Amino acid sequence: MAPDLTLQRVADLRRGIISTLADGKFHSGAVLAETFGLSRTAIWKQIHSLAAYGLEVYTVPGRGYRIAEPLELLDRNAIISALSDAWFKKHGTIEVNFETDSTNHRLMQRLPGADIHAQALMAEFQSAGRGRRGTTWVSPFASGIILSLGWRFESTPQAVAALSLAAGVAVADALSQSAGLVTRLKWPNDILCLGGKIGGILIESRGETTGPFNVVIGVGVNVGLSDGVIRAIRQPVTDVRRNASRDFTRNQLAADLIGSLASMLRRFERYGFKSFINSWRELDYFQGKEAELIFADRKVRGTVEGIDDNGLLIMDLQGKRQSFSHGELSLRLGV
Template sequence: MNDRLVGILSDGEFHSGVELGELLGVTRTAVWKHVSQLATYGLKVEKVKGKGYRLEHPLHLLDESRLRDALEGRWKDKLREFNVAHSVGSTNVELLKSSRDLPVGLYDILLAERQTAGRGRRGRVWVSPFAQNIYMSVAVRLPGGFSVLNGLSLAIGAAVADAINTVCNIEVSLKWPNDVWYSERKLAGLLLEVQGEQEGPVHVVVGLGVNVLMQPEAGRGIDQPWTALNDVCEAGVDRNQLCVALIDSVLLCLESYKSKGFLGLKGLWDKYDLLKGRQVMVSSGNECWSGEYLGVSDEGYALVRGEDGGLRSLAGGEITVRPVS
């Protein structure tokens, strides 16, 4: 019911209680109760006597039919499930459960207008306000066991950066292993979760969050510099168009990765590498040291020359790299 109400009010125009009641098939009293519940979405509703209800700001919701039609030509035979939800706890958690039986060669995709329990890497919370950003997960089953995963998160990060650059025509960059930045501020991030056996096919869910329309008050609790596309893209951003570009780029990346691994996409990563040639701080567990970041290896490891002159190869998920200058 609340999803339908959001859809009606998304135009930002006034709608009377009578009109809403007729459209929703409920009483005017019930309309008021449902309108009050929209506060849980983080939405502010104005009520004006004689006019009715309207959202403080219009919403540009994700259009599942438009998205499906746009993807139909290239990916019709590859998409098993494609869904857009108004609200989920976490797109990754939902897709990990629903795609357990996904065959090799096919993809399941879930988008949501908001997450109530969005997650980032290393247990961080991913702030997920309603209808402001993109929250997407893609499920795939890869043959070859866990060894095929080396460099996967970097490859997908490069694909995401390339899609954003193409749609918005801005100079984005990558901070190892897979954060997308603009002007030294985080714009998008990835969370890969894996299930399976050491030697058998691995079930991978790629979670992607992109800040698109996020307002300062929504991101007040984020503990690092961040920005949103609407603040840096002169032409504005159509979230539906960006979703299509992201899905297309990520699926093309996964198709390439199956045959060529990270090496086939390393050139794309190098194109957007933010830290190459800069001094960095590396932290891993209780260890913290500084050195010069030299880029990534053919396997996707970060290469850092320490102050002692020794070259170290760093695996994703084990360390944190932050720019010093």
């Protein structure tokens, strides 16, 4: 990195270079250098730094630089225009970041001093994306939808632990609406397509016993992962592009996810989880299957019988029916 480049300048440069390369065409180093006021050597260094974002850039002498696949970048105005949820269009806010550590973390940081109600925060890239149990959510630049939605309930809702299940139904609905995907749900917060993970949900909350209850619903959806990324992830994964039954845009999918989640939250606040139980059961991937439920210090094995009215997992363990709450659990198909 050239010593005269400030961190903000570097961020602006990377944003500009990626936006230029997003069309998937070749761009010469000379033209890029002139455009951004740098030497060709400095451009070369910036291009190579894009590997940290998971971007593959081809370098061809005499032709210049080209990313492996064109990118559809998120556009706040396009997302707002595509929103079908009239309530959110009127009352909500949408923020799109080029890069952040974690969209969930950024929204949670705003509490308690700021109101995060109906605030949607998105990013093209997360440097510290998180899943459940502290796992890392892998999503190269602009390859998915990284979305966090803040919401304030006036008091703690009933069956609030089942909120991640209701969110799963909302994400499944959005994927069907946008791309015609047929998805299933894995308790408590994974979205599957043809047995591969296509998305996940992470919910964080903060509230008082007798006061407002704030939640941040984090959603990650794989939109277009390279074959190399899929091979590197140590579990079966897939993406929207591989499974879509109709044309879609990334911005339309983002709008549908925001609208579906906002609609779900208003419905959850009014009716609770009971209005989502049947939908979740219809999408339950593990219903009737032999499975293993893994805890931090032990594991149990049995037949999954579904969920109860509060979203608890029900399993038959050698003839004994037991319920399990949300928490640090992991569900795997038995062998």
